[in-house]
Amino acid sequence: DTAVSQTPKYLVTQMGNDKSIKCEQNLGHDTMYWYKQDSKKFLKIMFSYNNKELIINETVPNRFSPKSPDKAHLNLHINSLELGDSAVYFCASSLLTGSEQYFGPGTRLTVT
């Protein structure tokens, strides 16, 4: 059973388009996260939700909007995609904020 899953695994799209990445966890965790890993492999947190409530919102463009319909899901919607948005996006979850994090396999987004 996959603990943290993301779809799609790969996403290629053109500048200006709007796209969504979905994340689901079946671990019963309360906290979920979105991270961006750039071309230099540096990981940076974007958002964190605890029980559907936003608790961390790092400095990211407001073109990025997370949505948590329930505590098992945290989706990432991106409007007006730009070349600089190309990266690997990772979803993660933890039982509580600050406890051990479990990562999804990542979504490689390429904007052309």
Place this chain on the structure above:
Amino acid sequence: KQEVTQIPAALSVPEGENLVLNCSFTDSAIYNLQWFRQDPGKGLTSLLLIQSSQREQTSGRLNASLDKSSGRSTLYIAASQPGDSATYLCAVLNTGNQFYFGTGTSLTVIP
């Protein structure tokens, strides 16, 4: 702002050697520190999590230590194997609920 640095950036060792990976952070007001491994094209796998009140954690051939006052953590890998080849990342959770990842160490274990 917290800065997390890992040295060396890359390391190559022959199979069977013991090795140490280093992680340093500038702000000692941390809640915990977690070590991960990342295989090429894959997500991160959690290895060890050390709470700020702890000095070390062990799992199999891995031992992680934490010296909060000096802003350092080490990951010790005993009897390295080719399957240990991966990028190792440390991540710090500040008391303000802010996460910071290190720059990573790419480890290659040569058979």
